[in-house]
Amino acid sequence: MTDDADHTLADEILARARIHAREVVAEHDLPVDLEALEWAVSTRAKRRAGACRWDAETETATIVLARRAYEAYEWPAFAGIVRHELVHAWEFQAFGESGHGSRFRERAAALEAPRHCEEFADPRYVLRCLEPECDWHAKRHRASKPVKSPDGYRCGACGGSYEVEHVDSGRTWTTAGGYGGAKAALSEEW
Known part of the structure; x- marks a missing residue:
């Protein structure tokens, strides 16, 4: 169970990410169906700042963003993570699969999305x-x-x-x- 502070921070992360996603889709003509996109915040992630999961059965992409990364990065860097995951969402919605191949790299470069993120947690x-x-x-x-x-x-x-x-x-x-x-x-x- 999360406390009110965690809930509020998760709400802030999701609100900012959704707003940024709408801006990116509109400004860059990225054909992502935002209505079919789900969002979540991970309070456990220590390595990945974000992930995009695909449910082929329901054809739903879910972008999961790490709270610790949001706390560690300045907004411009975190916004880059959102754009990175949007490219994965686009690939999943358009092709049913996603990776970091040439198609991904080309679209990510056009959005100025990083291929990899900086570490935000020390390793154990x-x-x-x-x-x-x-x-x-x-x-x-x-x-x-x-x-x-x-x-x-x-x-x-x-x-x-x-x-x-x-x-x-x-x-x-x-x-x-x-x-x-x-x-x-x-x-x-x-």
Whole structure:
């Protein structure tokens, strides 16, 4: 259950996004059926500032915007996220599918919509390759399988082993047992 402040902020996000969407559709002749478009705010999202989901059965696109991104970005940057998701909505409505291919890139460029957004939340974990010549790393916000069992996975660049760091504590591990040990040692600080 959300409190009144959360509800008010979600209402503000949706109102501003809908107004901006109407302006974009009108100014750029973007053929998005705004009446068939649904909107939502995520209070949990930590990585993606926005997402566009497609329900093929009902032919409904839903744009989901992250509250944390709205709080972190200035409006011009957040408006770019809205435009990015509108391009996905257009692709879903027109073609039944969407991605970040050439059709998307061309339309996004015309709308000055970013292809990717800047991070708005610090990661909880960082994966780093252990090979001396490799500088590969990846950020994670959740304890996914590669975080919990790094010995079962490989570096995304060179295929070498990697370690996982719990950012807040600086603890690292390279095995499932190491993950369990770090979690137990940190206890409530985890």
